[in-house]
Amino acid sequence: MPLDWIRQSAKPIDTAARDAAAARQAQLTKPPGSLGRLEALAIALAGLQGRERPSAGRVQISVYAADHGVAVEGVSAFPQAVTGEMVRNFANGGAAISVLARALDAQLEVIHLGTVNDPGRYPNVTRDWIAPSTANFRHQPAMDAAQLDHALRCGRHSARNAAQAGADLFVGGEMGIANTTSATALACALTGATPLELAGAGTGLDAAGIRHKADVVAHALAFHRAALGDPLEALQRLGGFEIAALVGAFVACAQIGIAVLVDGFIASAAALAACAINPSVRERLLFAHRSAEAGHQRVLDALSAQPILDLRMRLGEGSGAATAVPLLRLACTLHAQMATFAEAGVSEKA
Ligand SMILES: O=C(O)c1ccc[n+]([C@@H]2O[C@H](COP(=O)([O-])O)[C@@H](O)[C@H]2O)c1
Numbered sequence: 001m002p003l004d005w006i007r008q009s010a011k012p013i014d015t016a017a018r019d020a021a022a023a024r025q026a027q028l029t030k031p032p033g034s035l036g037r038l039e040a041l042a043i044a045l046a047g048l049q050g051r052e053r054p055s056a057g058r059v060q061i062s063v064y065a066a067d068h069g070v071a072v073e074g075v076s077a078f079p080q081a082v083t084g085e086m087v088r089n090f091a092n093g094g095a096a097i098s099v100l101a102r103a104l105d106a107q108l109e110v111i112h113l114g115t116v117n118d119p120g121r122y123p124n125v126t127r128d129w130i131a132p133s134t135a136n137f138r139h140q141p142a143m144d145a146a147q148l149d150h151a152l153r154c155g156r157h158s159a160r161n162a163a164q165a166g167a168d169l170f171v172g173g174e175m176g177i178a179n180t181t182s183a184t185a186l187a188c189a190l191t192g193a194t195p196l197e198l199a200g201a202g203t204g205l206d207a208a209g210i211r212h213k214a215d216v217v218a219h220a221l222a223f224h225r226a227a228l229g230d231p232l233e234a235l236q237r238l239g240g241f242e243i244a245a246l247v248g249a250f251v252a253c254a255q256i257g258i259a260v261l262v263d264g265f266i267a268s269a270a271a272l273a274a275c276a277i278n279p280s281v282r283e284r285l286l287f288a289h290r291s292a293e294a295g296h297q298r299v300l301d302a303l304s305a306q307p308i309l310d311l312r313m314r315l316g317e318g319s320g321a322a323t324a325v326p327l328l329r330l331a332c333t334l335h336a337q338m339a340t341f342a343e344a345g346v347s348e349k350a
């Protein structure tokens with residue numbers, strides 16, 4: 001079966017490295033726990049990376065761009081042409097994630113899976129064409145099985161690239177007009193939440209626009225209801241190429257043992273699908289931020305995830321995750337470089 005790999009177990013957490021990191025934290029010159037979540041993040045990264053002193057130095061950011069058939073339902077504040085136009089902007093280095101990747105000295109990979117307004121070829125954008133867009137999932141499955149397979153493998157390819165480059169951390173980003181509608185439908189199918197509970201403004205819908213979006217999602221869920229019990233089939237019917245690529249990347253990173261920092265609403269819906277398909281993936285994911293998109297908290301709750309940041313961001317592209325990287329780096333540097341009580345000759349707690 002071509003998709004067998006997606007269900008293979010994630011690499012187990014290295015509990016010895018995690019315990020050694022926790023023991024080190026207890027010896028550093030500070031009241032125990034006083035660095036709060038920075039301590040927990042360093043300890044978690046130690047378990048994920050299998051070393052007492054983890055690092056967030058080498059970061060790979062993979063951004064997947066694709067269009068959505070459901071855009072014809074008028075569910076986005078922006079025209080569909082923007083997806084292809086933003087691919088050009090990624091190529092020219094002017095998008096937010098381009099700037100963040102440069103500032104972080106991270107490796108940025110942009111993968112163009114198919115847009116209605118094809119911007120053409122750029123040397124620094126991988127063109128891994130599937131179709132101009134998914135089908136409109138209000139009336140038909142978004143993808144066929146071959147397209148789902150292609151998108152999942154595209155994500156696995158990024159994970160393998162990250163491993164080859166020796167990445168400490170993987171960030172998955174996405175760009176796709178109308179993909180919050182797809183992510184909302186997928187999250188409803190996987191959590192049982194209603195479309196009205198999860199639908200949000202996306203790129204900037206008003207209240208009437210959000211009600212219409214929820215209505216489109218409700219119709220789609222009714223149309224596909226009989227097939228939504230299987231999360232892989234839910235992904236095929238309601239997902240996007242970029243969302244499926246994120247699922248493939250998250251699962252493959254977890255299997256290889258690369259720590260994953262999950263971005264906002266769409267990336268978290270992909271994480272939810274990845275964990276529903278392969279529950280062993282969950283313990284290998286860190287969550288970067290709480291997006292301003294209305295349904296994100298519900299998705300984070302379903303994953304029992306505690307995001308690092310809450311900056312009211314709602315851009316996507318991997319931008320929220322990239323913004324959390326400096327905090328992870330600081331957590332690792334403190335963990336590695338602070339003196340212990342014994343080294344510094346400081347008296348311990350009475
Ligand atoms: O990541 C988020 O939390 C997020 C929330 C709202 C919008 N977005 C971005 O906006 C686009 C989708 O918005 P929309 O309104 O077209 O569905 C897509 O390119 C996403 O990257 C991203």
Ligand SMILES: Cc1cc2nc[nH]c2cc1C
Nearest residue numbers: 078082175203315316317
């Ligand atoms: C301009 C623009 C940039 C984006 N980046 C991610 N989603 C986006 C949506 C729009 C509309």
